[in-house]
Amino acid sequence: MASGHCLCGRIRFVTEGEPQWVAYCHCPSCRRHSGAPVACFVNFPLERVRFEGEPARYASSPGVTRSHCAHCGTSIAYETAGRRGEIDLYLSAFAEPERFEPQAHVYFGERLPWFDTRDRLPRAAVTEFPPTPPGRLAGFIIDCQNADLQAAAAFWSAALGMPMRQLPDEEGGKYVRLVDAGGLHIEVQAVDHPSRVHLDIASEDVEAEVRRLEALGATRVAQVHSWWVMEAPTGQRFCVVRAVLP
Numbered sequence: 001m002a003s004g005h006c007l008c009g010r011i012r013f014v015t016e017g018e019p020q021w022v023a024y025c026h027c028p029s030c031r032r033h034s035g036a037p038v039a040c041f042v043n044f045p046l047e048r049v050r051f052e053g054e055p056a057r058y059a060s061s062p063g064v065t066r067s068h069c070a071h072c073g074t075s076i077a078y079e080t081a082g083r084r085g086e087i088d089l090y091l092s093a094f095a096e097p098e099r100f101e102p103q104a105h106v107y108f109g110e111r112l113p114w115f116d117t118r119d120r121l122p123r124a125a126v127t128e129f130p131p132t133p134p135g136r137l138a139g140f141i142i143d144c145q146n147a148d149l150q151a152a153a154a155f156w157s158a159a160l161g162m163p164m165r166q167l168p169d170e171e172g173g174k175y176v177r178l179v180d181a182g183g184l185h186i187e188v189q190a191v192d193h194p195s196r197v198h199l200d201i202a203s204e205d206v207e208a209e210v211r212r213l214e215a216l217g218a219t220r221v222a223q224v225h226s227w228w229v230m231e232a233p234t235g236q237r238f239c240v241v242r243a244v245l246p
């Protein structure tokens with residue numbers, strides 16, 4: 001249980017249980033409504049929040065309602081028709097804001113250029129709430145230039161102690177899967193560019209993940225089928241691929 005109140009105390013709220021997420025929003029509307037260079041929200045299902053006193057409500061855009069104390073002006077919450085049944089309470093209104101640690105930055109692309117925080121949280125360039133979870137390392141692809149694919153795969157299979165698994169015909173000519181006990185997706189691939197190893201990052205939302213990585217300094221190289229080839233600020237190539245269920 002946690003509680004909060006506005007500056008004058010006319011609006012009070014109590015929340016039950018743990019929040020669903022905590023995130024900074026750098027968008028200009030949240031900046032205006034909060035009066036701070038960045039806003040921070042703590043999200044709860046509405047049924048787990050109880051209010052005392054009625055906050056004033058302002059429809060800031062279609063479907064979006066922001067609330068505040070009509071007497072003292074303290075910002076209270078953000079609600080959107082896109083996420084019915086939820087409420088994003090301003091972290092700053094809580095009695096013990098230190099209890100809620102932010103997990104992400106959203107609309108990071110719209111932050112004030114001189115503003116940054118010293119954390120290693122994911123930074124989404126735009127992204128609506130809730131923040132897209134960062135992509136995860138899906139595996140490594142061992143690119144072998146002009147190689148005999150079976151011989152190349154046999155080498156890496158023996159070198160890494162991972163059994164080979166032949167893939168169906170359409171893919172079988174280009175890739176051999178190596179079975180990793182840890183669940184990483186490892187494949188040996190025949191390519192015509194110089195040999196190297198590249199890594200794959202998987203996300204349920206490829207476009208959002210690409211934008212998140214762009215905000216971190218990566219650049220787009222090319223789109224191939226459903227995935228994006230990107231280049232890290234340190235020069236390595238990697239792919240952002242659609243996450244598939246195991």
Ligand SMILES: [Zn+2]
Pocket residue numbers: 006007008009010011069070071072073074
């Ligand atoms: Zn008040």
Ligand SMILES: [Zn+2]
Pocket residue numbers: 025026027028029030031107
């Ligand atoms: Zn915002």
